Amino acid sequence: MNLRTSVATVCLSGTLEQKLHACAEAGFDGVELFEPDLVASPASPEEIAALAERLGLTLDLYQPFRDAEGVDEDAFHDVLHRARAKFRLMQRLGIGTMLVCSNVATASRDDDQVSATQLRRLGDLAAEHGIRLAYEALAWGRFVDDYRRAWRIVEIADHPAVGVCLDSFHILSRGHDPAAIEDIPGDRIFFLQLADAPALTMDVLSWSRHYRLFPGEGAFDLATFVGHVLGAGYTGPLSLEIFNDTFRQTDVLRTAQQAKRSLTWLEDQVAGRGTGAAAALPAVTQPSGFDFVEVKGEDTGEVDVMLRQLGFTFRGQHRSKPVRLWTQGGARVVCNEHLARDQEPTLAAVGVEVADPGASAKRARLLEAPPVFRRARANEQDLAAFRAPDGTEIFLSQAAPGDTAWVPEFEGGDPPSDALVTGVDHVNLAHPWQTFDEAVLFYTSVLALRAASSQDVAAPTGLVRSHVVRSDDGGVRLALNVAPLALDRTGGFPQHMAFSSPDVMAVARAARDRGLRPLPIPRNYYDDLAARFALDQALVEEMAELGVLYDRDADGDFLHFYTETVGDVFFEVVQRNGGYDGYGAPNAPVRLAAQHLREAGRPGAGR
Amino acid sequence: MNLRTSVATVCLSGTLEQKLHACAEAGFDGVELFEPDLVASPASPEEIAALAERLGLTLDLYQPFRDAEGVDEDAFHDVLHRARAKFRLMQRLGIGTMLVCSNVATASRDDDQVSATQLRRLGDLAAEHGIRLAYEALAWGRFVDDYRRAWRIVEIADHPAVGVCLDSFHILSRGHDPAAIEDIPGDRIFFLQLADAPALTMDVLSWSRHYRLFPGEGAFDLATFVGHVLGAGYTGPLSLEIFNDTFRQTDVLRTAQQAKRSLTWLEDQVAGRGTGAAAALPAVTQPSGFDFVEVKGEDTGEVDVMLRQLGFTFRGQHRSKPVRLWTQGGARVVCNEHLARDQEPTLAAVGVEVADPGASAKRARLLEAPPVFRRARANEQDLAAFRAPDGTEIFLSQAAPGDTAWVPEFEGGDPPSDALVTGVDHVNLAHPWQTFDEAVLFYTSVLALRAASSQDVAAPTGLVRSHVVRSDDGGVRLALNVAPLALDRTGGFPQHMAFSSPDVMAVARAARDRGLRPLPIPRNYYDDLAARFALDQALVEEMAELGVLYDRDADGDFLHFYTETVGDVFFEVVQRNGGYDGYGAPNAPVRLAAQHLREAGRPGAGR
Secondary structure, three states: OOOOEEEEHHHOOOOHHHHHHHHHHHOOOEEEEEHHHHHOOOOOHHHHHHHHHHHOOEEEEEEEEOOOOOOOHHHHHHHHHHHHHHHHHHHHHOOOEEEEEOOOOOOOOOOHHHHHHHHHHHHHHHHHOOOEEEEEOOOOOOOOOOHHHHHHHHHHHOOOOEEEEEEHHHHHOOOOOHHHHHHOOHHHEEEEEEOEOOOOOEOHHHHHHHHOEOOOOOOOOHHHHHHHHHHOOOOOOEEEOOOEOOOOOOOHHHHHHHHHHHHHHHHHHHHHOOOOOOOOOOOOOOOOEEEEEEEEOOOOHHHHHHHHHOOOEEEEEEOOOOEEEEEEOOEEEEEEOOOOOOOOOEEEEEEEEEOOHHHHHHHHHHOOOOEOOOOOOOOOOOOEEEEOOOOOEEEEEEOOOOOOOOHHHEEEOOOOOOOOOOEEEEEEEEEOHHHHHHHHHHHHHHOOOEEEEEEEEEEOOEEEEEEEEEOOOOOOEEEEEEOOHHHHOOOOOOEEEEEEOOOHHHHHHHHHHOOOOEOOOOHHHHHHHHHHOOOOHHHHHHHHHHOOEEEEEOOEEEEEEEEOOEOOEEEEEEEEEEOOOOOOHHHHHHHHHHHHHHHHHOOOOOO | OOOOEEEEHHHOOOOHHHHHHHHHHHOOOEEEEEHHHHHOOOOOHHHHHHHHHHHOOEEEEEEEEOOOOOOOHHHHHHHHHHHHHHHHHHHHHOOOEEEEEOOOOOOOOOOHHHHHHHHHHHHHHHHHOOOEEEEEOOOOOOOOOOHHHHHHHHHHHOOOOEEEEEEHHHHHOOOOOHHHHHHOOHHHEEEEEEOEOOOOOEOHHHHHHHHOEOOOOOOOOHHHHHHHHHHOOOOOOEEEOOOEOOOOOOOHHHHHHHHHHHHHHHHHHHHHOOOOOOOOOOOOOOOOEEEEEEEEOOOOHHHHHHHHHOOOEEEEEEOOOOEEEEEEOOEEEEEEOOOOOOOOOEEEEEEEEEOOHHHHHHHHHHOOOOEOOOOOOOOOOOOEEEEOOOOOEEEEEEOOOOOOOOHHHEEEOOOOOOOOOOEEEEEEEEEOHHHHHHHHHHHHHHOOOEEEEEEEEEEOOEEEEEEEEEOOOOOOEEEEEEOOHHHHOOOOOOEEEEEEOOOHHHHHHHHHHOOOOEOOOOHHHHHHHHHHOOOOHHHHHHHHHHOOEEEEEOOEEEEEEEEOOEOOEEEEEEEEEEOOOOOOHHHHHHHHHHHHHHHHHOOOOOO
């Protein structure tokens, strides 16, 4: 689209100077200068202007100027005094546009003519200083809380230095139809602020101040919104204004990069809506399935034992690295002891199969997913890989029937045999709270996965927030789990992969015969199961014996069991019957309680 | 009131056994057994019943039984199947009452007669098992969401085993008038659940599931509510049912004790409403002022220097301990190097003056405030002291004009001289997020302070949540500050005391003459000040020179300045003019940014 990109300094943590450096490094063209950031800075306006210039950043907007219109003449006198000082300041900063918010606190005149006249007078003063005013309807403005009314007032004001600022949050949070944006001449839209937000039901002020998200991380249809703004003929910057409690306290550069990724994604989405704009990214289809899952640790021997008990076949040792491959049906697990000194077994990498690995890799690169390098010899497959926000490595491989191309690199193992497990159903990743929203955007933008259900699950140590990103056909499902804070700070929240099978009871029985000890499930659970579902009592008893859990919804039912945890990893085997599309969420508290008890009983517990 | 006390196991973290132990140790008479806690427990129902009996706890309620009424006959058949299994389970547990929630998910018949008939049939089955049903209107029930309708249905059901359960959250969150509770015969109120909650505007389900608080920690008028229930003739337990994300993950015993404190406080409040019930606690008036503030550290020398620069007089060394006293006007600061090896200077104790220290100490003891013991010699004042939830020690002393009785224990100092500082205005304490709600209840219940304003303040590292508890006349004001999580986990968030003065400019000037370097405030701040307020430019320049900040509201204005931070402590001097009753909140981000810059420049920063 060739629109400039900008971001408000309020989105980021740190000092104003740190924010400017981060915005430049992330590749933004400019910034909105949030007044409190300047007020709290020891740097003079001239220093800030010079720093921005050296960094190649334009200062696109000075914001916010509050409570400017709809006031009595006495109060307006004070407004003019305040505005004059700010216009002079803006001249020192070299900023040409000021954000004027609709009045929240001091408005006493609910009259478009009064507001328009005052904006016109303010416009005269602004014009004397070479400044333009972008008037914005706040969602909680005292009288003006709708962009259509703000535009009407600007129309009446009829001053070349007075236009509107559009903010997606203020418009979409109120459910206002953005289509009427196209009725505004593009050159009267002086600024565009973009923010996404999760679908929450709360007062709009709290929602706005604490929960805004970068585009693609929330529930707003920003592509359509931007389409209307471009349709109106707007040519100014796409600028992000995100008030978010997490971004305010996490690494400034990382957040700036996340912000930039969100705009790259959004530009691509807008291009996809047939605006005639060129796509920013190579188009990719969703991954068709999991290629492999990797467990990494200094000693993965216990994992090897467990995989054999689950019916996996040892397919050999990698010819150049201390890495072993286990497969069963379409499920491939790599146990990697390379460069893992002092490391407990952990879920380190996930490979996904895509139609065009080259296009996917390029898309990832353009979205600034950090690349992972692994040494590959001449005769070895060199898969592109990226690091997800939680540190998990994501590998891209060519979708193909049967084993993928890298499997022959493993030597000295057994041939595949009959399998009760058919593939990997889903992978559960523990996720730090600091980068959770970033992760959702990462998976949806880089891999074109879809953010699906979100759920709170009660553990003995607090609520676990679980959010699924998946492909539409269910070939790839990732559950991102945020541990309770009190637990999070002690570290250690296990991750797991779930294998799919058409007969979980058979897998469980065979595994038990091979010595597997499943995660013990309380008898009380089975009594509750019998009360809730009209299940055959013999089946319930067999499930109890094998540690198999059960769930049912309107579309089908679900059987699954868990292994014990080794290091920070455990396994699950699941069976989906009918159209069951969930993950056994009602059973998750039982699993978490059982793991809590096992953990408490382990040597080294309470680390 | 001699009512029994109970608490739902869902309020607490840990395993079911851990919860029972904690409830018993905290002094509860019984518990509500939350079904998922039992389902996830490896202990059999008989074991749980036996453990509760050994611990002296009654199992007062089995809960919840969902989606029981308002359904089609087919669905009701499944309800009866489920109920029969649960009634048998309750017999094994020895629980006589089950909570039946109004239907949320499966209700298809919006008809009191249908619901009543189904409750009556369920009541027949319950009665066969010796069980009673307490029917409760959930605030988000599909059809039944008002306790008055739940009671109407119970009246129609007209079955001795069917009564109502009243839950303060479901009633008060919807704004329903609790007065009609008195229309319900007391013996038909089978159970009473109590929960407080903060005043939030959000969907009631999220509010209920994540934000409930113990009585006294939120905004509900529970004393009046309980008054109505007792007025109806209810004689069952006062039981707490609190769903709260924090309590779910923090120490189980500590939360149970907090829960018990909240009920003790509530019983006392109810008695105070003229119900004729005996007060649970000795009545106390609010503290009249600060007695002293103590800074503790291995070497408090830098604090000594700063106090002298601020105009404080060295009053001597304590005759038996390495403790020094500084005073100015009514402000007393104790510098304590006793038992402080390797400790940076920190704000360790706050003394408050009360009318009757004996009564206050007894009240604190009955509210289970943990006592603090300090060795006192025969001729020394022995002040009662308690530890606040954040670890700060709170001392109680006899209110008296002039210096308090312990001052003569300090020897070898100078006599008090003319003072520009008159006393302590407020004390700011850093507070961990885990015990924030507990702290609010602690200060309001133990010291009879009032929870006042709450505010989010932007720091370069995130939002600081600041909540003030105070006496009505402003003699004691404590600001509790919760640091952003990312900062919290690195530890270290400074605390401070603010001294009051009728002439802050004079204090600042005199301090500067004595060598004090105030916290540097950016020039940009003063330019903004000049834009916002019509202040005399010479005054602004003088404030800029002295690092004095300014705020104004409709009632008056406020001048203040800060010292640099020593260890984890700094000082503020404030001047309130007119009726200004705030704390200069608009200036707090400027202060936090300045401290952030100083901290970043200190040796050892980033620890």
